[in-house]
Amino acid sequence: MDRQITQDDRKEDDKTESNGTFWQRISTNALVRFLLFAAVGWVLVQLINHFQYVIFVFAFAAILAILLNYPVQYLKGFLPRRFALGIVVLLSLAAIFFLALGIGVTIADQLQDIAATLTQTITSLQTPLNQVQAFLNQRNISLDLSPLQQQLQSLVFNGASWLVSYIPTLLGSYVTLIIVLVITFFMLIDEGNLWQFILRLVPQAQRDRFDRSVHRSFQGFIRGQLLISFLLGLATYIVFVIFRLPFALVLSMVVAVFDLIPGIGATLGVTLACLIVLLQSGWWVALQVLAICVILQQLQDNLLAPRIMQSTVRLHPLVVFFALLVGTQIAGLLGVFLAVPVAGAIVSFLQIEELQAA
Known part of the structure; x- marks a missing residue:
């Protein structure tokens, strides 16, 4: 009877230990694996910092591929995969084209408005300063406001220069968008073969x-x-x-x-x-x-x-x-x-x- 109680208690202890928290289940081997995992993580951080742009492009493309795969899977119930993929890609490209065209036209119009506003601002700043300068000259007050006028004009022109310098960044963003779309298209065609290759790098028991x-x-x-x-x-x-x-x-x-x-x-x-x-x-x-x-x-x-x-x-x-x-x-x-x-x-x-x- 005592022996049976002891065996039952041991089974209960083993069950409690197996269902314990993460820190209770950890062992020396697990700790070594964790340290190795941390070392690999440090190496990955260095690689991420070096290839940040590339990883960002592929990660963004992967997320777009996941989103576009939902309508592809839905259309596969009615059409062959190639037709479903073609329809989704064409509709997506059309939507992106018209969106980019609309944004581009809006930005161009707004840049013209900003240029007109800056010109008007410069003119409006010159008039009151000239009036104040004339008022001071009439009363023989030796105060030259031309440096202030030059500083204000320089400030306005610097703002315009910043807007102009932003144009290459905007063009670079459009190029990045095109690259992302191309990679997304190939990911959809790939049908997960690249992901299967990555999975083969993981031990089969954990895959x-x-x-x-x-x-x-x-x-x-x-x-x-x-x-x-x-x-x-x-x-x-x-x-x-x-x-x-x-x-x-x-x-x-x-x-x-x-x-x-x-x-x-x-x-x-x-x-x-x-x-x-x-x-x-x-x-x-x-x-x-x-x-x-x-x-x-x-x-x-x-x-x-x-x-x-x-x-x-x-x-x-x-x-x-x-x-x-x-x-x-x-x-x-x-x-x-x-x-x-x-x-x-x-x-x-x-x-x-x-x-x-x-």
Whole structure:
């Protein structure tokens, strides 16, 4: 009887030990593997810093390929894959072409308006300064305002020069977009063969779990990012309508689309929206748009986004913040772009339950 109780107790202890926390299950061999993993991670950080642009292009193309693969899979139920792929690619290229054309025409018009505004500003600055200078000369006051006039003109011309110098950056962004689209197209044609090659580098015993972890994390991240951007655009539209601001629908769509780009996208969206309003409605309305967008984005970044990523990527909110900070420190914009899905894949693959969402 005592022997049976002892065996039962031992089985219970073994069961408790096997179901313990991550730190209770870790062993010496696991610690060595963890240290090796950390060393490999350090090497990867150096490689990421060196090939940051290349990794960013391929990562962005991979995310686009994942998004476009959903309609391809849907159309495969009615059409052969080649026809489905061709339809999706043609529609995507048409949408991107008209969007780029519209943005290009808008930017060209706005640059012309800015040039006209700068010319008018220079003229308006010269007139009152000349009047003040004439007033001082009539009263024999020896005060030369020409240096001030030159400084103001220099300030305006420097702003114009900055806008002109931004054009090569804009052209470089268009070239990068074309490269991303070409890589996305080939990824769709590849049908996952490249990913299968990467999986063969993983030990066979861990291959399926690694595959599931990466797909679940990145797909969850994409769903979460789409939901966050949609909610931000909806909230922006509602607030703009309440405050009776012009171009409510267009501006909210601009903010939502650019918000899909992690990190810098929100800033770009707000800047473009404020520039549009500034040229059409003046400083006061532009300041209102800026204040509303900043408040909504702070609510999104600090309250909404961590909760959504908690449910879609299954990461604890603190882990989301930590991953974003570490990613920014390691790889800048690329780190912000990949931090959350990579952290989700690592936590899921290592089965660290303490870092997953409750």
